[in-house]
Amino acid sequence: MSSLEVSEEVRQYLKTPTFDNWQWEDAEIMVLLQVMYTDLDFISTFNIELDVLQQFLYEVYRRYNNIPFHNFKHCFCVTQMMYGLIWLIDLRSKIDSIDLLIMLTSAVCHDLDHTGYNNAYQINARTELALRYNDISPLENHHCAVAFEILEKSESNIFRNLPTEQYKRIREGIIKCILATDMTRHTEILNKFKAILPVFDFSNKDHRDVLMMIMIKVSDISNEARPMDVAEPWLDCLLQEFFNQSDMEKLEGLPVTPFMDRDKVTKPSSQTGFIRFVLFPLFIELANLFPCLEVRTFLEDLTKRVRETETHRERERKRERV
Ligand SMILES: COc1ccc(NC(=O)[C@H](C)Nc2nc3c(cnn3-c3ccccc3C)c(=O)[nH]2)cc1
Numbered sequence: 001m002s003s004l005e006v007s008e009e010v011r012q013y014l015k016t017p018t019f020d021n022w023q024w025e026d027a028e029i030m031v032l033l034q035v036m037y038t039d040l041d042f043i044s045t046f047n048i049e050l051d052v053l054q055q056f057l058y059e060v061y062r063r064y065n066n067i068p069f070h071n072f073k074h075c076f077c078v079t080q081m082m083y084g085l086i087w088l089i090d091l092r093s094k095i096d097s098i099d100l101l102i103m104l105t106s107a108v109c110h111d112l113d114h115t116g117y118n119n120a121y122q123i124n125a126r127t128e129l130a131l132r133y134n135d136i137s138p139l140e141n142h143h144c145a146v147a148f149e150i151l152e153k154s155e156s157n158i159f160r161n162l163p164t165e166q167y168k169r170i171r172e173g174i175i176k177c178i179l180a181t182d183m184t185r186h187t188e189i190l191n192k193f194k195a196i197l198p199v200f201d202f203s204n205k206d207h208r209d210v211l212m213m214i215m216i217k218v219s220d221i222s223n224e225a226r227p228m229d230v231a232e233p234w235l236d237c238l239l240q241e242f243f244n245q246s247d248m249e250k251l252e253g254l255p256v257t258p259f260m261d262r263d264k265v266t267k268p269s270s271q272t273g274f275i276r277f278v279l280f281p282l283f284i285e286l287a288n289l290f291p292c293l294e295v296r297t298f299l300e301d302l303t304k305r306v307r308e309t310e311t312h313r314e315r316e317r318k319r320e321r322v
């Protein structure tokens with residue numbers, strides 16, 4: 001299925017947060033990613049040759065690993081949520097296309113070559129990445145470095161036809177966005193956003209930078225805001241990856257993160273906390289910036305769905321107790 005064969009109906013569905021990634025093969029997902037660049041007019045605006053975009057997406061596909069959660073399908077989900085938010089909030093009328101290109105490309109690249117072991121493991125196990133990046137967001141620094149390894153090769157450099165100034169601005173933006181996905185910086189970034197909300201100014205680059213970081217963060221952790229039959233399998237994948245890590249940590253005598261320990265964590269308990277203290281606050285702050293109706297409706301709808309998830313998991317938890 002080439003991007004030409006994607007029906008109008010699928011193009012519209014691709015812009016909604018209810019999109020079900022599980023129904024699509026990887027080859028079709030590659031085409032859907034291409035459609036996102038096309039429908040946001042990046043091809044014409046940034047003079048991106050279609051074969052270079054296809055080579056870029058193929059290289060990205062190759063550099064994601066076959067691990068339970070942080071794989072190519074996760075990359076697609078995060079990119080699709082970002083794409084949906086861009087259309088829903090009508091960001092095209094509020095910020096330059098180059099910032100949208102940064103956001104979408106950052107989402108595509110944000111977990112490149114993830115090994116399934118988080119920063120805590122990298123640091124405790126003193127891995128090569130922790131050594132190379134001095135324990136400073138080792139994974140996120142690596143994801144970003146791999147992205148630019150791909151972009152350094154002319155045949156997959158979707159920015160090769162842009163003037164140096166634009167390339168530098170894009171590189172700076174992608175680095176900021178990908179490094180912002182390190183969840184240990186969650187509170188720092190959320191507080192920065194809260195602080196500027198009352199005086200938010202779309203013409204202020206610092207304000208736009210924080211918004212772009214919030215957008216990729218929301219897109220990255222928003223599985224639970226999707227319909228239950230889309231979100232449920234993702235939670236199983238996430239716990240599988242977390243349990244792999246905690247098994248390894250136990251084997252290697254390394255500290256084990258409590259919410260990753262298969263002997264301690266249950267799906268309902270880990271999720272209700274995550275939803276209440278991490279996911280909700282993020283959505284609420286984003287809704288505060290975009291009072292426009294459809295965003296509020298979307299976020300109220302997401303909040304309703306997230307509350308349903310919470311109730312569903314609370315029920316599971318009660319059943320567990322019995
Ligand atoms: C502040 O840093 C944090 C905060 C929370 C968590 N994770 C959790 O609380 C638990 C394990 N649940 C969870 N974690 C999730 C989800 C989606 N992404 N995601 C995730 C995955 C890898 C690394 C960090 C996070 C938040 C999700 O639906 N649930 C991980 C890191």
Ligand SMILES: [Zn+2]
Pocket residue numbers: 074078110111181220
């Ligand atoms: Zn991610």
